[in-house]
Amino acid sequence: xxxxxxxxxxxxxxxxxxxxxxxxxxxxxxxxxLLFPYTADYEIKNVHIAFVDHDHSRMTSDILSKFSASHxxxxxxxxxxxxxxxxxxxxxxxxxxxxxxxxxxxxxxxxEPTKIGITANAINTVKxxxxxxxxxxxxxxxxxxxxxxxxxxxxxxxxxLVTTNVYWFNEQMNYKNVIVPAxxxxxxxxxxxxxxxxxxxxxxxxxxxxQVNVTPxxxxxxxxxxxxxxWILGMAEFxxxxxxxxxxxxxxxxxxxxxxxxxxxxxxxxxxxxxxxISSVSRNQLQAMFIVFFLFILFVMLxxxxxxxxxxxDWAEYLNYFNPMxxxxxxxKTVILKGSTVENIQDQFIALSVMAVILNTxxxxxxxxxxx
Amino acid sequence: MKELQQxxxxxxxxxxxxxxxxxxxxxxxxxxxxxxxxxxxxxxxHATISVLDLSNDSQSKALVEKITASGYFEVVSYPKSExxxxxxxxxxxxxxxxxxxxEFEEQLTNEKFVTIxxxxxxxxxxxASILNNYVxxxxxxxxxxxxxxxxxxxxxxxxxMYNPEANSVYMFVPGIITLIMIIVTALMSSITLAREVETxxxxxxxxxxxxxxxxxxxxxxxxxxLSFISTITIIVISVLVFKMPIKGSVxxxxxxxxxxxxxxxxxxxxxxxxxxxxxxxxxxxxxGLFLPTALLSGFLFPIDNMPYFFQIxxxxxxxxxxxxxxKDVMLKGSGFFDIWLxxxxxxxxxxxxxxxxxxxxxxxx
Amino acid sequence: MKVRLPFRHQQxxxxxxxxxxxxxxxxxxxxxxxxxxxxxxRKGEIFGFLGANGAGKTTAIRMLCSLLQPTSGNATIAGYxxxxxxxxxxxxxxxxxxxFSLYDDLxxxxxxxxxxxxxGIPRKELKDRIFSRLENLHLADKSKTLxxxxxxxxxxxxxxxxxxxxxxxxxxxxxxxSGVDPIVRREFWNLIYEAASxxxxxxxxxxxxxEAEYCGRIxxxxxxxxxxxxxxxxxxxxxxxxxxxxxxxxxxxx
Numbered sequence: 001x002x003x004x005x006x007x008x009x010x011x012x013x014x015x016x017x018x019x020x021x022x023x024x025x026x027x028x029x030x031x032x033x034l035l036f037p038y039t040a041d042y043e044i045k046n047v048h049i050a051f052v053d054h055d056h057s058r059m060t061s062d063i064l065s066k067f068s069a070s071h072x073x074x075x076x077x078x079x080x081x082x083x084x085x086x087x088x089x090x091x092x093x094x095x096x097x098x099x100x101x102x103x104x105x106x107x108x109x110x111x112e113p114t115k116i117g118i119t120a121n122a123i124n125t126v127k128x129x130x131x132x133x134x135x136x137x138x139x140x141x142x143x144x145x146x147x148x149x150x151x152x153x154x155x156x157x158x159x160x161l162v163t164t165n166v167y168w169f170n171e172q173m174n175y176k177n178v179i180v181p182a183x184x185x186x187x188x189x190x191x192x193x194x195x196x197x198x199x200x201x202x203x204x205x206x207x208x209x210x211q212v213n214v215t216p217x218x219x220x221x222x223x224x225x226x227x228x229x230x231w232i233l234g235m236a237e238f239x240x241x242x243x244x245x246x247x248x249x250x251x252x253x254x255x256x257x258x259x260x261x262x263x264x265x266x267x268x269x270x271x272x273x274x275x276x277x278i279s280s281v282s283r284n285q286l287q288a289m290f291i292v293f294f295l296f297i298l299f300v301m302l303x304x305x306x307x308x309x310x311x312x313x314d315w316a317e318y319l320n321y322f323n324p325m326x327x328x329x330x331x332x333k334t335v336i337l338k339g340s341t342v343e344n345i346q347d348q349f350i351a352l353s354v355m356a357v358i359l360n361t362x363x364x365x366x367x368x369x370x371x372x
Numbered sequence: 373m374k375e376l377q378q379x380x381x382x383x384x385x386x387x388x389x390x391x392x393x394x395x396x397x398x399x400x401x402x403x404x405x406x407x408x409x410x411x412x413x414x415x416x417x418h419a420t421i422s423v424l425d426l427s428n429d430s431q432s433k434a435l436v437e438k439i440t441a442s443g444y445f446e447v448v449s450y451p452k453s454e455x456x457x458x459x460x461x462x463x464x465x466x467x468x469x470x471x472x473x474x475e476f477e478e479q480l481t482n483e484k485f486v487t488i489x490x491x492x493x494x495x496x497x498x499x500a501s502i503l504n505n506y507v508x509x510x511x512x513x514x515x516x517x518x519x520x521x522x523x524x525x526x527x528x529x530x531x532x533m534y535n536p537e538a539n540s541v542y543m544f545v546p547g548i549i550t551l552i553m554i555i556v557t558a559l560m561s562s563i564t565l566a567r568e569v570e571t572x573x574x575x576x577x578x579x580x581x582x583x584x585x586x587x588x589x590x591x592x593x594x595x596x597x598l599s600f601i602s603t604i605t606i607i608v609i610s611v612l613v614f615k616m617p618i619k620g621s622v623x624x625x626x627x628x629x630x631x632x633x634x635x636x637x638x639x640x641x642x643x644x645x646x647x648x649x650x651x652x653x654x655x656x657x658x659x660g661l662f663l664p665t666a667l668l669s670g671f672l673f674p675i676d677n678m679p680y681f682f683q684i685x686x687x688x689x690x691x692x693x694x695x696x697x698x699k700d701v702m703l704k705g706s707g708f709f710d711i712w713l714x715x716x717x718x719x720x721x722x723x724x725x726x727x728x729x730x731x732x733x734x735x736x737x
Numbered sequence: 738m739k740v741r742l743p744f745r746h747q748q749x750x751x752x753x754x755x756x757x758x759x760x761x762x763x764x765x766x767x768x769x770x771x772x773x774x775x776x777x778x779r780k781g782e783i784f785g786f787l788g789a790n791g792a793g794k795t796t797a798i799r800m801l802c803s804l805l806q807p808t809s810g811n812a813t814i815a816g817y818x819x820x821x822x823x824x825x826x827x828x829x830x831x832x833x834x835x836x837f838s839l840y841d842d843l844x845x846x847x848x849x850x851x852x853x854x855x856x857g858i859p860r861k862e863l864k865d866r867i868f869s870r871l872e873n874l875h876l877a878d879k880s881k882t883l884x885x886x887x888x889x890x891x892x893x894x895x896x897x898x899x900x901x902x903x904x905x906x907x908x909x910x911x912x913x914x915s916g917v918d919p920i921v922r923r924e925f926w927n928l929i930y931e932a933a934s935x936x937x938x939x940x941x942x943x944x945x946x947x948e949a950e951y952c953g954r955i956x957x958x959x960x961x962x963x964x965x966x967x968x969x970x971x972x973x974x975x976x977x978x979x980x981x982x983x984x985x986x987x988x989x990x991x
Contacts (some may be wrong), residue, residue: 010843017842017883019450020647023543024655032659038679046676089533090704092696115529122532123703124543126673133505178495190658198651204505207569207838211899214802214832214856216824283392285650286563290396293555296402301411306672309501310416310467327764335460344462369806370823 005216007225013228026237029187033241037176038250047131049093050076050085052117057105066142067098072134085119087345095121096131103233108143180249181336182305184241185329189296192268193236196275197292199226200367201285205276227272234268235261254339260332264343266352267328273359274324280367299325327351375583379590383564387594394598397560401552401602402609408548409541409614422449422460422469424442431518435472438514444506453550457491467493468503480518501657536702541614546698547671549606550632550691554665557601557633559657561592561640566653569644572634574608578733599636603629619705628701628715632694635718639690645729665691693717749865754800755780755907755938763796764892770796772961773810777916778940778954780906783933785952786942787985793961795835798911798946801927801940802850815906829857831900831908835915835942837892839899841885847885849899856903863902870898890921897928901985907938926951946982957980957988 016022049067053060068075070343079085085097101107102271107114118135120128203209212222242260245251253260275292282288301307302319303326308319320326331348334340342349387394423439425432440447445468457469471489473479479486490507492500537540557650565588568574577587607625611614616624639661644675666672668682669691675683686692697714698707756778763771771793778784778987786915788794799805801812803823812819814831846867853863874894884892893913900908900960909930914922915935926948933939941952949955956966965972969981976984 003855003857006851010840010847010851014840017952018652019648020652021649021655024652024659028655028659032663038682046674086533118530120530120532122542123699124674126543128532128535130501130505134473193657194654195651196918198654199639202649203551204568205567206841207834207836208840210799210804210834211837211838211852212855213804214514214827214830214851216827217855253534262665264515266490280592284390285654287393287396288392289419289559289563289650289654290400293559294400294404301408304496307411307500308416308496308977310499310544314413330465333495334465336562338462338493342695347496354841370803371799 003221004225007222008229011226011229015233020138026233026240029191030240030244033180033183033187033244034248037180045222046074047072047096047127047134048074048076049096049098050088050094051077051078052082052085052097052099055100055104059105060100061107063100063142065137066138070134070138073138089121090118092121092293094133095124095127098135127313129276152308154228173361176249177251177337178333180245180251181332182329183334184238184245185325186300186305188201188234188238188268189239189266189271189299189325191237192230192271193275193278193292194289195233196272197278197282197288198224198285199230200276200279201282201288217365219364219367219369222369223276223360223367227269230272230275231265231268233363234272235265236270249338253336255335257339259342259345260335263331263335263352266349266356267324269356270324270352270359273356274365276363277366280363286356299323302326303329303330304305321351324352324355339365376586376590379586380593383591383594387598397556397598398602398605400668401556402605405545405548405606405609406613408544409610416499416506417444418446418466418491419444419467419499419503420448421445421630422451422457422466423447423465424454424469424471425697426474427472429475429477431477431480432472432589433475435514436582438510439470440450442506442510444503444510444528447485456568458641461493467499468507478513483546498719511709514667518545527694529567529724539612542703543614543615545610545614546695546702547666547669549603549629549698550669550671550694551612551662552606553599553603553632553694554636554662554691557595558640558661559654560595560598561637562643562647562653562657563640563650564591564595565641565644566647566650567623569647570649584733588641588730596633596637599633600629601634618701618702620701620707622710623707628684628694628697628711631715631718631722632690635694635725638722638729642725642729661689665689666720669695671695689723690718748837753779754813755782756784756812756814756940757815758801758810759811759814761797761807761985762809763793763805763944764801764808765843769961771800774958774961774963775810776956776963776966778907778938779939781933781936782942783929783939783953785893785949785955786940786958787944787946787949787955787981788942788958790944792958795911796961797958798909798940798942800828800936802909803827804832828903829906830905833896833900833903833908833910833913833926835892837896839884839892839896842883844881844883846897847889848895852899853902857970858903864904868900874898878884890924893917893921893925894928901932901937905937908932908941910939910941912942912944913941922948940986946980946985949981949985950968955983958986 025207051060051064053064059336064075064078067073076088079088081261082097084098085099088094088288089097091163097117097119099119102113104116106112118132118137120132122128148359200209203212239261242253246253272293278291282291298319301314302309302316302323304310304312309320309326327348331340331345331352334344374378379604392564402452405579406594413508416439420440421545423436425436428514436447439445448464448466451457453469457471459467460469469492469559470490473487473489476486488511490504494500532671568577568591578584603692604626607616607618611618642658644653647656668686668689670686675686675692693714697711700711742917754777754778758777759775760773761771762773762854774797774922784865785799797807797919800807801814801821805828807819814826817825819826839989840851843851845985849867849870850863853867854860859864862894868877868880871880874891876895879887880890882916889893897910897913902908917925922945929939929941929951941948943949949989952969954966954968957964957972965975965984967975972981972984974977976987978984978987
């Protein structure tokens with residue numbers, strides 16, 4: 001016990017004495033955590049739009065003003081030619097071109113078939129897809145409007161299905177409620193896995209590990225002495241993050257705080273085990289760093305934080321069974337936003353515990369106090 | 373020049389001796405690109421949902437049938453009452469619940485107006501809005517079938533410019549190239565320089581009668597070459613596997629990449645001039661360059677949605693300019709005169725940072 | 738101190754040797770770094786291990802300290818079997834590596850406290866031992882100084898004091914004086930003599946030939962093989978020269 005305590009003291013001294021490292025460890029992640037939720041906004045708004053109008057009728061100018069009124073669009077007005085509009089699109093000034101054919105108004109009034117051309121800048125597929133929906137919505141709205149006004153329905157009375165939408169777990173549709181917990185997890189993961197992965201390799205590179213290995217210290221003592229300090233740092237980091245989440249972003253935890261901390265405790269064990277395992281199999285910090293980086297990106301991308309898991313191929317979904325972040329992310333989200341209880345997230349709990357045991361055993365077994 | 377050759381030779385010997393690291397440096401970017409390319413997609417299939425059918429008549433059954441047959445959804449639960457829906461969200465992790473009201477068929481025939489309720493789990497807003505659109509499309513389809521006519525007499529011809537098949541790879545590949553180049557060039561050069569400081573060999577190199585600029589340049593060039601190899605591989609994969617077009621000149625694309633590599637290497641050098649250990653170098657590169665680039669460059673989140681402060685902040689990270697430039701060259705076929713400004717910005721960043729870090733290195737000695 | 742006495746090999750306990758090496762070999766791939774070396778070191782002896790850089794000295798010493806797995810061969814250290822009782826060996830040896838390997842970002846006291854605690858020295862006694870050691874080295878007032886900021890000569894003395902903290906039977910010193918000035922080298926050898934006078938076996942590698950003269954017995958390694966072994970006087974007579982340096986040069990030239 002004394003041995004472990006002195007090792008813990010040693011790690012803490014090293015972290016806090018390296019003035020840069022502990023600043024990076026505590027301040028940088030929290031700064032990012034405070035800042036970046038403001039940047040992470042997926043919602044498609046500010047769709048820039050321009051018109052090519054070959055009709056110049058009342059109807060087309062009415063439609064134009066409809067678009068100006070919608071808060072989704074930024075209307076760049078009518079341009080002179082198709083070419084000019086395309087140049088604007090190439091220069092990223094606009095996302096959509098809407099083109100009215102000559103005789104548009106007449107065709108609508110006489111109920112002849114006519115076309116509206118919609119051209120989307122489809123490099124950003126999400127913007128193009130949702131943007132088209134908005135465009136169609138505005139157009140349909142307008143057309144229904146005029147048919148009612150004219151008391152002259154455009155089409156015979158037909159059945160309509162409309163939807164009412166209810167939004168659960170994030171009623172204000174606030175993207176911060178989604179990104180803040182995710183970002184917190186990412187930061188805790190970065191700290192947990194990176195610092196530990198580099199820690200033992202660093203001692204190998206500097207040679208200090210030899211001085212420890214030549215003592216009769218036991219492997220598990222050595223690893224616990226490394227594990228506990230970084231586990232404490234990780235928990236501290238996470239707790240500060242939760243406080244910020246509540247105070248700054250006003251996200252309150254619907255479920256039990258204790259459950260959340262318990263979940264994090266296990267998740268950190270997984271990440272530390274992984275970090276130490278990588279550390280003991282790597283020869284230098286560069287290798288360790290590359291391996292962690294690869295896994296980190298893999299975990300983040302597969303976890304569905306930035307792109308939906310539902311959109312991934314089956315094999316990627318199977319890979320997620322090996323992705324601790326994915327389990328943690330889904331469990332944490334439901335606890336924070338939906339108020340889930342232990343029963344709801346027991347699968348994630350079990351999965352994380354199994355991973356923690358496996359990875360820490362692997363770390364213990366792969367750590368060699370003697371070179372082959 | 374001879375000094376430079378010596379340092380280059382030493383550095384290359386190091387790199388080639390450490391086969392495992394060399395393998396990691398070259399293989400990991402390839403694996404990441406393949407992985408990203410195949411997994412990143414904003415199209416959703418088989419999302420889990422619940423359907424509560426309160427009517428259970430022939431029309432409502434037809435609607436449910438249409439929903440299940442659409443291929444977008446996997447109906448995992450048919451709850452009996454609204455109170456069960458809450459549990460489905462928590463236990464079955466459904467993304468959406470659809471409630472078909474009482475007397476659906478009757479309302480449809482007599483009143484011609486039925487309201488369907490959709491409950492979305494907006495803890496993932498992107499998925500929620502995409503799924504809502506799918507449901508609406510299915511409903512329109514259903515009414516069209518029911519009415520036997522199309523409801524809109526005006527045809528909308530939608531044309532997807534630059535990306536006719538609306539392939540989401542187009543949106544992500546430039547971002548991935550950027551992140552990987554930053555990792556390989558900036559991270560490797562900051563770490564390799566920090567390693568010399570940490571193990572004390574930097575002092576020896578700086579005391580030696582060698583021009584210190586050569587020391588830095590000699591250490592950075594090999595990683596730029598590695599990074600260049602990675603970049604070319606990634607571009608080849610994007611073109612062959614993901615069918616990314618290169619509409620502009622390939623040479624211009626390579627030139628932009630080289631300039632960006634210079635910028636990344638300068639960021640790496642600047643970071644290394646601030647630190648004493650590799651961990652510090654790595655953490656600063658990750659927190660100070662990689663994450664901000666991922667979040668601010670417009671790769672994951674649209675820049676024009678950000679608060680004004682961040683739109684300004686985004687300008688100081690080189691990723692933003694590089695992404696615009698390669699998107700323009702690859703997808704829009706822009707020429708040198710369309711993108712020279714971005715190249716100039718990147719180049720100036722490189723020049724300023726390199727100068728600053730050499731000055732700092734001089735003081736440290 | 739010797740509470741674990743019953744575990745010791747009975748015959749080793751009576752043996753006059755503290756290190757017995759038999760056919761110790763280490764290969765790295767095709768390269769044989771240490772090639773079937775065998776020798777004995779008597780208790781309380783100062784045993785010098787000489788050789789050019791890359792002769793295999795460090796490889797051999799790391800095997801003896803159980804830091805490196807031998808390819809073949811075995812050794813008995815402080816009465817314990819290298820292959821089967823590494824933990825017991827570690828309890829009874831001290832080691833100072835070629836590269837300074839205490840923690841730069843800890844103070845002198847913190848370093849000694851860390852290693853002393855790992856060896857299980859009781860808290861109070863440890864403090865006393867640390868301060869009497871530092872007193873001895875005239876470093877007592879520097880106990881709160883970060884190791885990174887002290888000169889190399891002090892670092893080496895500190896590393897030696899740390900390696901001796903748990904009162905080992907044998908101490909392995911791998912080029913302890915490389916890179917320090919002649920005065921510090923002199924002082925360092927005084928420390929070695931003092932330790933030897935308390936019955937500690939000293940196993941020291943060096944490439945300074947003048948230092949070889951201070952050793953009780955020396956051995957010369959070349960290309961992984963042990964070529965010569967004996968007292969400095971014996972070797973000089975054998976090769977008919979008047980200094981170890983000449984023995985070495987003559988040997989290498991031959």
